[in-house]
Amino acid sequence: MSMVRIEEARLRRYCAAILGGLGVPADQAEVVAISLVEADLRGTASHGVNLVSLYVSRIREGSMKPRTEVRVLADDGTTLQLDGGLGPGQVAGVVAIDEAIDRALRHGVGAVSVREGTHLGALGYYTLRAAERGLFAMAFQNGPTIVPPFGGITPLFSTNPFAYAIPAGEEAPVVFDIATTAIAGNKLILARKRGEAIPEGWAADENGVPTTDPQRASLNGLQWFGGHKGFGIAFLVEILAGVLTNSSYGRTERSASTFGGKARVAKGYLFLTLDVGRFLPLPEFRDRMDQLIRDVRSAETAAGVERIYVPGEIEHERRLENLEAGIPVEEGVIAELEAFGREFGLGSLDKQ
C-alpha cells in the first residue's frame, strides 16, 4: 500500500481540527492528536491516526463523549482513583499519568486508577511520559470481551495491553508496550484494510482453527503471547485494570455506558509509578541503564540476526527519522482523514 510522508505538526493539527469539528474542546483535541501522531512517529500505525475514524464514529454514535470531565473519586496520597467520563481516553490518561508522576515524586511510589476511560491510543505513550521525568512507570488496561482465556473459546478479555518505561542517560528511555495477545486487534484490522496475509500464530477463525487470512481470522480468536505465561500477564492486567479500578471485567459490566461485552467502550486502567531516585541517585541510575542497554547491544548475535535491540529502541529511531523526513501515512488513511476534513472545511491534508 502506498504511503505519503506528512510533516508531524501538520498531521497533528489536522487530526485535532477534525476532533474539534466534532465538539472536542481544543485543548483536549490537542491531547488526543499528540497521542495518535506520536504512535505514527514511532512506527506503530495501528495506534496512530488510523484511529481517527474509530473515534469519529464513536463520538457520532454516542458511545464516546466529545467533552471529557475527569473526576476525582478518591484521593489517598499514594493512591488516586479517577473517573474518565467516557470521553476520549487520552484526556483522562494524561491527567492520570501526570498525577501518578506527582505521587511518585512526593511519596516514592504512586498508583492511579481510571474507570470509565475509553480507547487510550498506545499505552507506552503514558509510561514514556513518566520516564521522561526520571521515573519508572507501568500501565495496565482492559477493555471489551474479545479474547478467550487460555484453553477456552468464550471471549472474556480484551487484548489487555501492558506497558512500562524507564529512564536511561545518553541512551533513549526503555519503552515496552505490548498487547498480551500475540498481536493487538488493531493490527489484524489494519491487515484487513491492507489485504495482507497475517503470520501464523496471530489468530484463529471463529471455530478456533488457525488461519493466515485476515478476513477469516477472528478478533475473538487472538492467541495469548507465549501460551499460558502470556495469559498470566493478561489476567494480571484484567485484575489491576478491571477489578481493582471498579471497572468492567470478564462478564461483569460496571459502566454508565450501554455498550458492553464485545462492544464495551469503557476501559479501566492503572498506572503504577516509582521514583528510581529513592533507590539510586538518578544520574547514577541513568549511567547504569546505559551500561545495561549497551551490554545488550554489544552481545554476539545469533545466526541470521543483524542487530539486537532493547524494548522501544526501534521505535525511538523511527521517531527521529520520521520527525526529520515526515511521517509515512497510508493513502487510504489520508483519504479517510480528508473525507472528515472536508466536512469541517479543512481542505486537503498536504495543504494544511
Add this chain to the structure above:
Amino acid sequence: MSMVRIEEARLRRYCAAILGGLGVPADQAEVVAISLVEADLRGTASHGVNLVSLYVSRIREGSMKPRTEVRVLADDGTTLQLDGGLGPGQVAGVVAIDEAIDRALRHGVGAVSVREGTHLGALGYYTLRAAERGLFAMAFQNGPTIVPPFGGITPLFSTNPFAYAIPAGEEAPVVFDIATTAIAGNKLILARKRGEAIPEGWAADENGVPTTDPQRASLNGLQWFGGHKGFGIAFLVEILAGVLTNSSYGRTERSASTFGGKARVAKGYLFLTLDVGRFLPLPEFRDRMDQLIRDVRSAETAAGVERIYVPGEIEHERRLENLEAGIPVEEGVIAELEAFGREFGLGSLDKQ
C-alpha cells in the same frame, strides 16, 4: 522415576535439621525449609527440597553464608532498601516481603529492594504471603548470566523470574510464578537428573541449535517465553531487580561475593505491594475476584482441553492433596537428603 510420599512436617523438619547441621540458625533454617517444602507441596519440585543439595554445597564452598544478617540500607516510608547478607535467600526474602506488606498497609503502596540476596526458592511464595494478608504483590528477581538477550548468544541474564499474587474470597488466591525463559533452569537440571527428554522450544545447545536432549541442552541456550515480548518482561526484571536494587546486572558485578558471571550467587530482588482495600472494600474486591475466576473456569473449552485454570489453581489443588496424602519426593532426592542427614546423625527420612 519412583516417588515416595512424605508427610509435610517430617520433610520440613528434616531439611531444617540438615541446614542446622551446617550452622544455619534454627529459626532461619525453619524459614528456608518452609519455602522449599511449600514448593514441593504445590507440585513445583524444581524449587523444592531438591535444592537442599545446592544450598549445602554453596554453604560448604563458602558462596552462601550459613548465618543471615539482614541490614537496612535506607528507609523512606513507602520504599525500603535491604542487604540480604549473602545468606540463604529465603531469610532476607521473608523479611523483605513482610516489610513490603507493612508498607502497603501503612501507605497504600510499598517497594522493598534487596541486594546481596541468594537463591530465594519459588518467588510465588513471597507474593502469596502478601495475598494471604489481603494485598496485591509483584516480585522481580535477577541472578547469574546464563541467558542471552533475544536475538543474541552472549549470556547476560538469569531466567529472571516474575511473580504476582492477589487475594480472592472463596476461591484460592491467584498466584502466578514464572521464569521469563520458556522454562526455569532448574527444570532442565531436574530433567537431566531424571534422564527425561525435554520438549521442543525449551532450549538450544551451546551452538544455538535447538535440542530435546537434556544433556546436550545448554543452560545458556534457554529461550525467552513468547519471543521478544517475553524478553521485554525479562528486561524489566533485570532493571528492577538488578539496576534499581544496586545489585549486579548484565555484565556488571556489584557484590561482595567473588562469584560472578554464570557462577554469580548474589541476586537482587524487588517486591512491590499494593493495598487493594484503598481501591475497593476488601470483601467487595474478594467477591469480584471470585466472579472473575469463575468466569474463566466456566468458559467453553477449546477442542482437547478438559478444564481451564487461573494462575496458581493447579498448584493450590496439588497442595491440598499433598497435605493430605504426603508430598511425593523422588527417591534420588530422598537418597541425597539422607546422605546429608547421616552426616548430622538424623537417621532415615521416613523415620523422622
